[in-house]
Structure formats: structure tokens, C-alpha cells
Amino acid sequence: MRVLNESERPPPATLQPAGHESVEVRVNALHRLHYNQLAIHLLTTQSDNVHTTISELFTVILSECCEVEEEEEVQLTVSECVSGECREVEEEEEEVLNEIHLNIESELFIVQLVTELGRAFLADTDANTQTCASYAMLEVTRLYGIRESGSGEATPIGSQAWEKLSYHLQEMIYPLLTSKYTLSTGNNRSSVTLPSPIFGSDKAKTFQQWLTSWECSLVDLLQGERASQVFSACKPILRRDTTTAIYLLPSILICMLCETSDHHHQITTQVLSVMNQLQEKDKDEAALSIISIEIKQLAVLDYLSKWSQKKRQAETQGKKGRAAFVPSTQLHQVMSFLEKIPADILAHTSYKSHAYSPALMHIEAYIKDNPLQVKEHLCFLQCIYVSLDEPDGVAGVVAVRQDEPTLDQQVIQYL
Incomplete structure (x- = not known):
């Protein structure tokens, strides 16, 4: 990485290696970043405004920190970068890249889902994992009709999504259009009655076990045809790729909450079980696995909160007059679920998870009420x-x- 003038803007390709699917490529890119921190320092100090490149680099590093299955060498290299000049970038300067999908029929959700499945395929050398990712991509492309425009099986939203996919993803999908995968008995597991709550049981001894057990149980409860088909096709890969499971959890939970309120109590019990366990331990004594689970839960709850705000904006947009706002059934059910999580417990849980700003926000909301x-x-x-x-x-x-x-x-x- 060379030292840049303020007006210069590196091409996006210079930021891609740090987020590459290959561990070797990521390590090499992160080493280059660590050993060229003078250039980064100049970009952070030569102007009152943070250079957009710094914001993007900081986002890449944070995304690597969130990878729970990273190789030790990647984790060590990331820690070196985090301890360097990138610490000068304020959290408020980071661009928010995570999109809030109001439903699973949006073009952006479809594109990001296929992209994530492609990442899972390329990130693992295990043949079984790649087969699971291929099966998920095959089913998703079939269900949404993701084809070139003019193809007999293409749908309007599917052809639009196809145009937004990268070239290498299109090359990966082409062979799947004429392939057929079937799930073996081992992968197409029948529904198993899980303990409630799952946390603390033999099915949730680790973060990965808790995540996949809970997520698969949610998929089994889905009633909507499209949601059930899409996420059931992804069950084999989410069992093997934790990153994919983390990506899918908010969308699965949104579909579950919007469909019916019958399972709200069960979901609330799952969420509060982790929070209550964390409350019983001192901040410095809480097990890393509990904190990892709670950090992910807090992120999902934050996603639900932002989804409800975006949904409300969409429902009020274009409406005139001062009539009282009446939320849709979907919005009402998500808001009702969020209200069942006490704000004071959220505040204490956020604090013990080292999320101090959200902790302040939640305790202020609780004191206000x-x-x-x-x-x-x-x-x-x-x-x-x-x-x-x-x-x-x-x-x-x-x-x-x-x-x-x-x-x-x-x-x-x-x-």
C-alpha cells in the first residue's frame, strides 16, 4: 500500500484481498496493512474528515473480528491491525453496510443470500460443505427464478438479481442450472424435540451448537411456503458454516415473528435464558461462550429494532392527515415481541457484553418509562x-x- 495524496482514491480492488475467501490471501493482505500503517496514519491526519478508504479498511477489520471460526493466524494478524493506527477512527465514522431487509422477496436480500452461499462454497475445502452450499444455491436460484433475462424459467425479480450478481458467482451458478441435488437421510433430518430453552442444555454446549440448534428449530416452525422452502434448503450449510448461520438468523427470526405470535413466548424464553445466565455472573467471570452468544443476541435484537423502524417508515410514507398510526399485523407482532424484553435487563446485559453505548441507551429508556x-x-x-x-x-x-x-x-x- 503506497502513501496517497488526499485527493487520491485507491481502486476497490485494493480492499478486496483482506476479505477474500482464502485464508492465505487474507493473511497476506492483513500483513501488508500492518506493515504500511504510515500511509494509514497520513490518511487519518491529513484532513479533518476521515478518508473513505480508512472507513472501508476499518470495516473490513471489524468484519474479520466477527468471524468466529477464523484461523488463529488470521486472528493474530487482525489484532495487530486493530492495535495500530486504525484505532484512531471513531465508531461513528464507520459506514453502516448491513442492510435491513423488510422481506425475503427483495432483490437486495436475494443477491446477498446467493453471495453469502457463494462465499461459503469458496471458503471451505471440505467436499461435504461445498456440496451443502451448492445444494442451497441450486434451490435458491430455482425458487427465485434466478436466470438470465429471457430464460424460460426466469422471473422478473430473478433476472434482476442475476444482473446484480458478480461475474464469478454467475460462473458458479451456471453448472447448477443443469444439476440436481437430493438430500441424503443424514442431512434431511427429521424434526427433533429440543429442550426449551436450548441454552444450557446438551444441545448448546458451544456457541456454534447453540446457534445451529436454535436456528434449525426456528426453520422447522416456519409456516410460510416461501420462507420454509428457502431456509430449509439452507439448513445443511448453516449447520456447517457458522458465518452463514449468523447471516441468516435475523431474517429467519423476522419471518417467524411476522407469521404468527404463537411462538413468541418460546423465542422470548430462549433470549432471556442467556440474559439471566449472564446476570448471575460477574462481568469479569462470565464465560466467553456466554458472552459470544449474548453479543449475537444483542445484534439480532438491534436488527429487529431497526427493522421495525424501517417498516414503520415504509407504512407511514405517503400517508396524509393526523389520524392515529395503525401498524400492520407484521409490524405489530415484531414490536410486541421487542416489548417483552425488559429494557433494564437489556441494559445490564449490554454492559456485561462490553456494549456500553447500547447499555446507556437501554437504561435511559427504562428510566424514562x-x-x-x-x-x-x-x-x-x-x-x-x-x-x-x-x-x-x-x-x-x-x-x-x-x-x-x-x-x-x-x-x-x-x-
Whole structure:
């Protein structure tokens, strides 16, 4: 990577190796990034505005941090990069790239799903995993009619999605259009009654077991024809590729919540079981597996919250007058589910998962709805402000506290 002038913009290809499917390519790209931090430093300091390249590089590094199945060499190289000049980029400067899909019929969702399945195919050298990814791509392309425009089996949305796919993905799909895969008895597993909650049982001893067990159980409960067909085709690969499972979980959960409220209690129980377990442990003693599970749960809940906001905007757009807003059945059911997760528990869980900004947001929302309980949460607020390195917030808590602070609270005040 060479030192760039402020007006220069590197081509997108220079950022692609760090996110390549091959471990060797990613390691090589990350090493180049680590050993050329002078160029990165200049890009972060030569202007008041953060260079777009820095934002993109920072996003690539964060995405590598989220890969729970990364090779140790990749993890070490990523940690070297994170500890370097990239720490100068503020979280607020990062571009939000994750799209919120209102339904699984959108062109963007279809394109991203096929792209993710293609990544899963290329990322693993195991023949069985590649077969599972190929089967999922075959079924998804068939269900959505993803073909070239003018093809007999193409659908309007499918031909549009085909045009948005990269050339190498189209080359991967071509042989599948004339292929046929069938699931063996071992892969086409019958529904198994899982304990409720799954967390803490023999089916969820690790993050990967918890994720796939819960996700497959959700797929088995889907009633919508399209959602059931699409995600059932993906079950074999999500059992083998954790990254694919993480990508699919929010969409599966949205479909489940929108279909019916019959399973809301079961899903709420699954979510709260992890939160309650984390509450019982000290912040420094919580097992890494529990924190990993809770971080993913918090990300999914954040996705649901953003989905409901986007859905509400879509439903109110173009409407005139001051009539009271009446949400659709789908929106109402998602909002109803989110309301069942107590904000104070969300705040404490976020704090123990080291997500301090969301913790502050949730506890402020809780205090706003329960103003008489503000006194009980002042110490917790103070801890959050200390973790956020916000001395003004700490001073504000001290100013409104009426009782004599304990020794621990005085220590926190002067940290």
C-alpha cells in the first residue's frame, strides 16, 4: 500500500484481498496493512474528515473480528491491525453496510443470500460443505427464478438479481442450472424435540451448537411456503458454516415473528435464558461462550429494532392527515415481541457484553418509562459513564444523588 495524496482514491480492488475467501490471501493482505500503517496514519491526519478508504479498511477489520471460526493466524494478524493506527477512527465514522431487509422477496436480500452461499462454497475445502452450499444455491436460484433475462424459467425479480450478481458467482451458478441435488437421510433430518430453552442444555454446549440448534428449530416452525422452502434448503450449510448461520438468523427470526405470535413466548424464553445466565455472573467471570452468544443476541435484537423502524417508515410514507398510526399485523407482532424484553435487563446485559453505548441507551429508556426507579440505577449509570470515559456523566450522577455515596461509589467517581 503506497502513501496517497488526499485527493487520491485507491481502486476497490485494493480492499478486496483482506476479505477474500482464502485464508492465505487474507493473511497476506492483513500483513501488508500492518506493515504500511504510515500511509494509514497520513490518511487519518491529513484532513479533518476521515478518508473513505480508512472507513472501508476499518470495516473490513471489524468484519474479520466477527468471524468466529477464523484461523488463529488470521486472528493474530487482525489484532495487530486493530492495535495500530486504525484505532484512531471513531465508531461513528464507520459506514453502516448491513442492510435491513423488510422481506425475503427483495432483490437486495436475494443477491446477498446467493453471495453469502457463494462465499461459503469458496471458503471451505471440505467436499461435504461445498456440496451443502451448492445444494442451497441450486434451490435458491430455482425458487427465485434466478436466470438470465429471457430464460424460460426466469422471473422478473430473478433476472434482476442475476444482473446484480458478480461475474464469478454467475460462473458458479451456471453448472447448477443443469444439476440436481437430493438430500441424503443424514442431512434431511427429521424434526427433533429440543429442550426449551436450548441454552444450557446438551444441545448448546458451544456457541456454534447453540446457534445451529436454535436456528434449525426456528426453520422447522416456519409456516410460510416461501420462507420454509428457502431456509430449509439452507439448513445443511448453516449447520456447517457458522458465518452463514449468523447471516441468516435475523431474517429467519423476522419471518417467524411476522407469521404468527404463537411462538413468541418460546423465542422470548430462549433470549432471556442467556440474559439471566449472564446476570448471575460477574462481568469479569462470565464465560466467553456466554458472552459470544449474548453479543449475537444483542445484534439480532438491534436488527429487529431497526427493522421495525424501517417498516414503520415504509407504512407511514405517503400517508396524509393526523389520524392515529395503525401498524400492520407484521409490524405489530415484531414490536410486541421487542416489548417483552425488559429494557433494564437489556441494559445490564449490554454492559456485561462490553456494549456500553447500547447499555446507556437501554437504561435511559427504562428510566424514562420508570422515573420513580431512577435512584436504584444511579450507581449503574455511573459505571456506564466511567466505561464510556464520560466524566461529565459521572459528575451528573453525583450531583443528583441524594444519599451519601458508598466507598465503592466514591472510588468509581474518581476513576
